[in-house]
Amino acid sequence: MSPIEHLVTSGTFSLDGGTWEVENNVWLVGDEREVMLIDPAHDAEAVAKQVGDRRVTAIVCTHAHDDHVNQAPSLADRFGAPILMHPDEAPLWNLTHPDRLPDKELEHGQVLSAGGIELRVLLTPGHSPGSVCLYVPELRTVFSGDTLFRGGPGATGRSYSDFDKIIESIRDNLLSLSADTEVRPGHGESTSIGVEASDLHEWIRRGY
Template sequence: MTASNAGPVDHVVTSGTFSLDGGTWDVDNNVWIVGDENEVIVIDAAHDAERIADAIGGRRVAAVVCTHAHDDHVNQAPRLADRFNAPILLNPAEAPLWEMTHPNRAPDRELADGDVLTAGGIELRVLQTPGHSPGSSCLYAPELGTVFTGDTLFNGGPGATGRSFSDFDTIIESIREKLLTLPGDTTVRTGHGDSTTIGAELPHLDEWIARGH
């Protein structure tokens, strides 16, 4: 597990498993911590609450935001939320997936398209991007030139749509309308793997469509 500090964005990689539709896979997840020296938002609390808490340190957590509710992205959300007295934010369309992991704990607030979250003076705009899951959300920080895409867009293409609650045509529409319209130099910080840019991914849209069909 690794961590790096990139100024207003801290990055922690945690390891664990992802389970859905009767299968389980080993995964490494990107956890993003956005804010300043006093206050942060945690994006996708995966696998290792202690490792994430160490990266947060003594800062206030304004929210634990879940880009979607696959278990590898939310399995530590309640533990971190309770530890830092922070709300869990999730789009309500993710409820069926959330309840598979946390049947006795509901998220505290709903994420909706156009919402603006703030931590340490940094604004994160919620972009609704269904497809990988029904209520997948991305978080765009214009002043940082960064978008946090969860599992909607990766370095090399869209997130997987071969499992329950996912749809290929929907994720392509989300990427086309909500993400590829961002400035080309916008850094794409993903839920797994390496970062990329909008400009690097934009030319490949037609290839993804052909491959998906």
């Protein structure tokens, strides 16, 4: 069994009075006994089917846009797993789940584990105030949420976002990873740090 499993789920993203159709990447990390869920969106039944009879160690939200957290409470209750999120995401989380708080706070440098695999929390604000990525050194993989995609940084044109911060976050916490590190984002196809680095370095050089 692969230590990384992947589902694509479909639904909507709503913010600032607009609603858009989206497809989200849901990631599972672990082994045949236990897994961690990263951004389990939209379709709780599909996620639960993928989990099967394994123990869920945690539900980790890379950020709190509704398309990334809409199924977190139901899955947490179903599997008896804690919801983990950075505290700076509270204003966005409260838009979707005003009556339910996350269970534990994420912080930069924290190490999480599932099935013997360690994931290091990287704080990468910009797309939202407390966005995080999860770096897995032994698998040369980073789960980038909506911070970095194939083709560039995540969107920063809506409330609680900041373009300068997302560029700073990518520069300081992602471009330092090895070029062969696979980037597994919240939407769309995977890429690598090396593929994205040249354009990102150019934006940084220009002072964006």
